[in-house]
Amino acid sequence: MGEPVATRELEKLDVFRDLSATGRNMLECGMQLHHFDELKTIINKGNSVSGAYVVVRGRLRVYSISPSGNEATLYFLNPGDICILALNCIFNNMDYPAWVQSEPDTSVGVIPSLTYRTLFQTEPSIQNLTVHALSVLVFRLMEELEEIHALNLNARLAKFILMRSEGGKELRMTQSELASHLGSTREVVAKLLRRMVADKVIRTLRGVIVVEHPEALAKQAMPQ
Amino acid sequence: MGEPVATRELEKLDVFRDLSATGRNMLECGMQLHHFDELKTIINKGNSVSGAYVVVRGRLRVYSISPSGNEATLYFLNPGDICILALNCIFNNMDYPAWVQSEPDTSVGVIPSLTYRTLFQTEPSIQNLTVHALSVLVFRLMEELEEIHALNLNARLAKFILMRSEGGKELRMTQSELASHLGSTREVVAKLLRRMVADKVIRTLRGVIVVEHPEALAKQAMPQ
DNA sequence: TTTCGTGTGTAGCTTTTGCTACAGAGGGGC
DNA sequence: GCCCCTCTGTAGCAAAAGCTACACACGAAA
Incomplete structure (x- = not known):
């Protein structure tokens, strides 16, 4: 069982430095912290997305399950990473398209959808964060697709x-x-x-x- | 050989309606129009990207080439579509990661990188356009990856x-x-x-x- | 009409990948 | 020590996909 997340721990992450550079404190903005002691499936495919997820400590595993039951890991989210799938869902009002599992002693910050979208419209740091995260993922995915063919x-x-x-x-x-x-x-x-x-x-x-x-x-x- | 692109033709596209809603005329902002009469490779892998590409008329084909020489079409860009790969390159200062071919009688608008990035910082319509285009692509790619496995x-x-x-x-x-x-x-x-x-x-x-x-x-x- | 290029039909072989099945190995808890 | 669980090693067959090679069909151009 891990200790509770300290503010110090939050401030270490680039994401939150960017956010706090906007003069806002994420917790005051409505960000909630969730902690998971053990390996646990925390999102199922088709679940609605409550907000933007940022890993503060530990690790999340995002995976898909094929009809035959095989799991295929899409990617891991380490401290400081934002779940881009969730971002996508927020901006397109969609349900989450995969499964997410927490590793033991993992803390996740959740910025409610509406809050995030509002911040996006006004805060350059959030804009850049969002676009950058999306672009990186697009490239990773295209590279993977190409690799599978080649x-x-x-x-x-x-x-x-x-x-x-x-x-x-x-x-x-x-x-x-x-x-x-x-x-x-x-x-x-x-x-x-x-x-x-x-x-x-x-x-x-x-x-x-x-x-x-x-x-x-x-x-x-x-x-x- | 097609006729030159008319302003009327530009205004029909959602993209430009969004843009003109910002009170700006894209051509005055520095958008250039390029026309291709015939099937021609207009971007090679590794080329630098001069700006955001918007198809006005005709069609572009974006494809990759495997080492064995086989082409794999990634997607088509129809009138009104923005090339998201190029957007990615703009925001990440990268070279173009694929090939692009024009069909006969195709017109493409190019908004210079700097102009686009500036517009992105100030114009909500461009922000939404960008994020939405990226998200849609991310989902399409993930779906395709999952399909290949399943x-x-x-x-x-x-x-x-x-x-x-x-x-x-x-x-x-x-x-x-x-x-x-x-x-x-x-x-x-x-x-x-x-x-x-x-x-x-x-x-x-x-x-x-x-x-x-x-x-x-x-x-x-x-x-x- | 002939020719040529492109698109299609088909066969047969090889390679790659997947699936089933089982045996053994290591390590933790009792 | 013993049990049990997970991880690994291996074989063999089946299915999927790719490659080579050729024949034919259609249509446009000469």
């Missing part, structure tokens, strides 16, 4: 390991989590990893992938 | 035919164009179409697909 699963896996391994050394993630990120299945991921291990490109441990030969991995991340 | 090619093809056939009757598009939209190849598309023809769901003519049985097609567009 790269086979092995290349996408190689690329994923490269990008997410801290300092290009190792990646702490189970094989099913990997599969979920790539929209594939564990067995297939295991098969591909096996080949990489045979090629001495990586080593696998329980819940960890150790990158042995980053250059070779980068080569596998290339088309073909 | 649906097989046959279902995606069925859905595509349904969505794009005018009034659910027929779709004027060659099989290679279809393949390009789905990021697949002509032969595979032909194979799937063949099966649909055998099932009496569609009829195929040269450059045309006639929808015979929309309900059956909708059924094929479902997962599995």
Whole structure:
């Protein structure tokens, strides 16, 4: 169980620095803080969106579920990140199009829809924040779409390991989590990893992938 | 060869109505008009973006090219549409990440980057236009990503035919164009179409697909 | 009419990916 | 130690999709 969120913790985040630069205190503006002690599904697909979500502490996982029941992680939200899907919903009066799960000890700030839209009309910092967040997502999504067409699963896996391994050394993630990120299945991921291990490109441990030969991995991340 | 663009033509578009509601005339603001008589590649991947592009007449096709040389159409821009990729580039100082081709007799208005950014800071109509265009794209992209994971090619093809056939009757598009939209190849598309023809769901003519049985097609567009 | 380019029909093979099924390995709690 | 749960290793088959290769059809231009 984590300690309650301190104002100090809020002020560390760029988002809130931007917001407070407008001379407003978010809590006074009506922002609510929610805390989740444990892993819990906090939004289901089709839920209505009450406001703009900003992660203050911990992590949120946004994912979709295919009809066959497979989960595919869309992205994570770390402290300071805004949920852009929720922003979209606010500006288009739509229901939330995915699922969201909180990790243990996660705090989320919620700025009510109306408040956010009002702030957007008057505050340049909120305008820029919004547009920037949206653009970044658009690019990420287009890149991913292009990748799916251009790269086979092995290349996408190689690329994923490269990008997410801290300092290009190792990646702490189970094989099913990997599969979920790539929209594939564990067995297939295991098969591909096996080949990489045979090629001495990586080593696998329980819940960890150790990158042995980053250059070779980068080569596998290339088309073909 | 088309006639030059008339002011009347500009005023018909929602975008410009929004803009002129701000009491500004876009041409006076520095918008330039470009006309293309024939099919021509007007932007290459990596080109710098000079401003916000608005289609006034005709159509632009935005596409990516995979390393193997296959084109995959990302989307079309019809009169009144803004190129959101270009918007993104403007707000993030990036180079254009795809290719753009003009159809014959196409006119495009270009609002210089700086002008657009200035307008964005002051004009609510431009703010809303921008955010709305971005959100819509984000949703479209996420939907497509989810579809690729959840649906097989046959279902995606069925859905595509349904969505794009005018009034659910027929779709004027060659099989290679279809393949390009789905990021697949002509032969595979032909194979799937063949099966649909055998099932009496569609009829195929040269450059045309006639929808015979929309309900059956909708059924094929479902997962599995 | 002939020719040529583009669009379509089709076959067969290969590769990739998914699915089922099971065995073993490691680690935490009892 | 023992149990149980999760994570991993592996095999084998099935389905999906891509690639190669060719034949034919249609229509426009010469």
